[in-house]
Amino acid sequence: MAEEGGPAARRRSLVAVSSGVFCVQLDAFALNPALPGIARDLGVTGAGLSWVVSGYLLAAGALMLGAGRLGDLLGRRALLTAGLVVFAVASLGCALAPSLPVLVIARVVQGAGGALTMPVGLALLTNAYPPASRGRALGWALGAGGTATACGPFLGGVLTEALSWRAVFWVNVPVALVAAVWAARAADSRDSAAPPTVDGKGLVTVTAAVAGLALLVDRGPVWGWLSGPTAVTLALVVVVLVVFVRCERVAANPLVGLGLFRNERFVALTAAGAVANAATVVFLFMVPLALQGPWGLSSAVAGSVFLAPATAMALAGPVAGRIPRAGTVRAMAWCLGLGAAGLGAVSRVPTLPGRISAATVCGAALGVANALTLIATQTAVAPERAGEASGVTKTVITVAAGLGVALCGPVAGPYGAPVSARALGGALTDAGLCCLAGALLLGLRSRRRLPGLPSRRRRTRTGD
Known part of the structure; x- marks a missing residue:
């Protein structure tokens, strides 16, 4: 591991990564309220508008895994x-987009910039x-993302x-550009034990497989889960994943060391994080609707009331950063358990x-779980392969977020209009049951010691 810089360079790194994570997360969640305005201003009708959101998420999800390892090999500061520069320029393109096709293309490029920013920054x-x-440093950076x-x-x-849907994108431009300036002066590092060569076959196949999987999760509710397009896409994803595994087995310097998936601690925490992230998406979509409930609150009032659980979620990152490594699995189990209880209660408690x-407890628990996933998986691998680990984890939890959106689909229309209180409670209950199952499995696993870092002799090859 090659590393340079003292405390000042570290602070610049923290500011750059925190700002970048804030921008990436903001554009993943701030755009839904702007969709009606986009449709009106650009004259969009039909299903094409959904690609403004889907294009961003598909690009980010598909490219994160490769981007993380490329940062390890080519230098994390440069990537x-x-x-951040790509994200800023694409945000400018979104803000100035004269038509839907231009906006979607800019959103895809923006997602690519986000894919470089998140795993490489961590x-x-x-x-x-x-x-x-x-x-603690990771916790503060992820706290910025939690706020967004x-x-x-x-x-x-x-x-x-107050202004226009274009303002959602204009906000990113100065923040991302300033973050890029800080990043250029940050502490640099790379995996000096590996040659700076890219496993091209692995990069192409894994990107194609993840893109297909993300497309399947995104389009599955539209196509129908048992339809022909769904079956064909799933078959192609399986075939490409098999090809990827074969490529990685014979590669001298694989993009992803397959030994990473034998690291039980890493796999357990990543799987738990996927559950937490899917539940968080349900939480963010459904809880404001549940708070409106029988009291007939307006969307604006419900949004203001939701600031309490939102603040708890935003403050969770720094809290997660202070949990000692030895207690991460147990803490994750408790967070999923509390999240399950909160999701189950939030539509059933009779008083506002x-x-x-209930929503505030749930927001805090899920916020800690999400941040802890990314912090703890970084400690479960050797630092020189941190980008590889963060890329895998971010890819998994991003795809899981798509599953959360799919779970919300039967309950809310394109702009969050509720269909029925029963369906609302059902979605929250389903998400809570997933959290409960994850908590029980982690609790059982924590009764025996999960393997941590391997011996130094095995780190370079496997990344365990």
């Missing part, structure tokens, strides 16, 4: 800076900070109503203060 912080303060995630829908609605309290 983070490039990702890996850069992992290597910039010593072990004693690494978790929780407040994104509210901020998107305010900007759209009770629902707000």
Whole structure:
């Protein structure tokens, strides 16, 4: 692991990554309230509007895995800076887009910039900070992302109503450009034990497989889960994944060391994070509707009431960063358990203060779980392969977020119009049951010690 820079360079790294994570998460969650305005201004009708959201998420999900490892090999500072510049330029393109096709193309490019920013940025912080303060640094960066995630829908609605949907994109431009300047002066690091060569076959096949899987999750509810297009897409994803595994088995320097998937601690935490992220999407979509409930609150009032659980979620990152490594699996199990209880209660408690309290506990628990996933998986691998680990984890939880959106589909229309209180409660209950199952499985696993870092002799090849 090659590393440079002292405390000042570390602070620049933290500011750059925190700002970048904020922008990426904001644009993943702030745009839904702006969709009606986009449709009206650009004269869009039909299903084409959904690609404004889907294009961003598909590009980000498909490219994150490869981007993380490329940062390890080519230098994390350069790729983070490039990702932030691409994100800023694409945001400018979105803000100025004269038509839907131009907007969708700009959103895809924006997703590519986000794919470079997230896993590479987390890996850069992992290597910039010593072990004693690494978790806290990651926690602050992820806290910025949690703030954007929780407040994104509210901020998107305010900007759209007060100014224009284009303001949602204009906000990113100066923030991302300033972050790029800080990133260019941040502490650099790379995996100096591996040659700076890219496993091209692995990169192409894994990107194609993840893109197909993300497309399947996104389009499945539209096509029908038992339809022909769904079956064909699933078959292609399986075939390409088999080809990817075969390529990685024979590659001298694989893009993803398959030994990573034998790291039980990493796999358990990533799987738990996928459950938490899917539940978080359900939480963000459904809880504001549940808070309206029988009291007939307007969307604006419900959004204001939701600020309490949103704030709890935003503050969770720094809290997660202070949980010691030895307690991460147990803490994750408790967070999923509390999240399950909160999701189950939020549509059933008969009083508004009770629902707000349940939602606040749930938001805090899911916020800690999401941040802890990305922090703890970084400690489960050797630092020189941190980008590889963060790329895999971010890819998995991004695809899981798509499953959360699919779970919300039968309950809400394109702009969040509720269909029925029963369906609303059902979606929250389903998400809660998934959290409960994850908590029980983690609890059982934590009764025996999960393997951590391997011996130094095995790290370079497997990334365990």
